Amino acid sequence: MQNSELAQRGLVLMGCGKMGSAMLEGWLARGLPSSSVWISDPNPSDWVKAQGTHLNAPLPPDPAVVIVAVKPQKMVEALPALRALGNGDTLFVSVAAGTTIATLEAALGERSPIVRAMPNTPAAIGQGITAIVGNAHVSGAQMDAAEALLSAVGDVVRLETEAQIDAVTGVSGSGPAYVFHLIECMAAAAEAEGLSPELALQLARATVAGAGALAVRTGEDPAQLRRNVTSPNGTTQAGLDVLMDTDTGLPPLIRRTVAAASARSRELARG
Ligand SMILES: NC(=O)C1=CN([C@@H]2O[C@H](COP(=O)(O)OP(=O)(O)OC[C@H]3O[C@@H](n4cnc5c(N)ncnc54)[C@H](OP(=O)(O)O)[C@@H]3O)[C@@H](O)[C@H]2O)C=CC1
Numbered sequence: 235m236q237n238s239e240l241a242q243r244g245l246v247l248m249g250c251g252k253m254g255s256a257m258l259e260g261w262l263a264r265g266l267p268s269s270s271v272w273i274s275d276p277n278p279s280d281w282v283k284a285q286g287t288h289l290n291a292p293l294p295p296d297p298a299v300v301i302v303a304v305k306p307q308k309m310v311e312a313l314p315a316l317r318a319l320g321n322g323d324t325l326f327v328s329v330a331a332g333t334t335i336a337t338l339e340a341a342l343g344e345r346s347p348i349v350r351a352m353p354n355t356p357a358a359i360g361q362g363i364t365a366i367v368g369n370a371h372v373s374g375a376q377m378d379a380a381e382a383l384l385s386a387v388g389d390v391v392r393l394e395t396e397a398q399i400d401a402v403t404g405v406s407g408s409g410p411a412y413v414f415h416l417i418e419c420m421a422a423a424a425e426a427e428g429l430s431p432e433l434a435l436q437l438a439r440a441t442v443a444g445a446g447a448l449a450v451r452t453g454e455d456p457a458q459l460r461r462n463v464t465s466p467n468g469t470t471q472a473g474l475d476v477l478m479d480t481d482t483g484l485p486p487l488i489r490r491t492v493a494a495a496s497a498r499s500r501e502l503a504r505g
């Protein structure tokens with residue numbers, strides 16, 4: 235990223251909280267010079283302050299990319315500060331849940347190239363996944379640039395329609411929180427079975443991390459990986475009889491969880 239157009243023209247990051255910081259950490263780790271980054275955030279963390287970026291300084295006149303990473307509720311207040319950069323060839327990438335391309339076009343200028351993206355926080359360690367969809371003014375080269383930028387912090391998938399992003403938000407945008415809660419629940423259950431809190435958390439965290447890594451590295455059907463653990467009439471079978479119950483187990487619970495998050499994304503889009 236050192237010699238890229240991004241490094242030369244600059245990247246503006248509006249909003250550098252949890253998601254903005256996660257992506258920034260990934261980009262800096264992959265060679266984006268901190269001198270090429272302009273951050274606008276009223277309350278930057280100590281970590282952000284220590285990165286050597288242009289922090290709350292006047293913005294460059296023609297940045298290659300502006301990342302919008304403020305909460306959807308802060309958009310109305312935040313976007314006017316970016317309008318002077320609109321309708322040109324600065325590419326805007328918004329990661330906000332539930333803020334539509336139409337809303338962004340209205341605020342930034344109808345001819346602005348805009349990519350709507352949904353990343354997730356594992357971006358901080360280069361293991362995120364981001365879904366992207368562009369408006370009519372995004373050129374092929376700009377779509378490729380957005381993909382390259384987000385590829386630096388994990389996988390990238392292109393969506394066919396903007397409407398798909400609500401489901402993406404419910405699955406992979408919010409999903410890390412579901413997995414962290416799984417770790418919490420497994421640790422609590424281990425404690426209830428008599429293990430110390432430290433050992434319980436160590437077992438739960440390593441099990442989720444190891445199972446995730448195995449699923450990714452082997453590319454094996456997760457159902458087969460599950461069967462590989464399950465001895466006939468053994469311990470796993472006894473556990474899965476509870477977990478996979480179609481009325482009271484994980485399938486209906488996860489279905490309701492993802493549906494609620496996706497519905498909230500659609501609700502935010504309605505304003
Ligand atoms: N967290 C996640 O896992 C994911 C988040 N997202 C999206 O990313 C966006 C940010 O979320 P998240 O990082 O969690 O939220 P945070 O609240 O952690 O970060 C938002 C940051 O923006 C700052 N901010 C508020 N107003 C302005 C402004 N006018 N100009 C510049 N900065 C401003 C906030 O400051 P202050 O705290 O003072 O208000 C805060 O530091 C949201 O739109 C969310 O939907 C998308 C995918 C995953």
Ligand SMILES: O=C(O)[C@@H]1CCC=N1
Pocket residue numbers: 331403407408
């Ligand atoms: O909770 C939220 O609204 C944001 C979007 C996806 C993850 N965090």
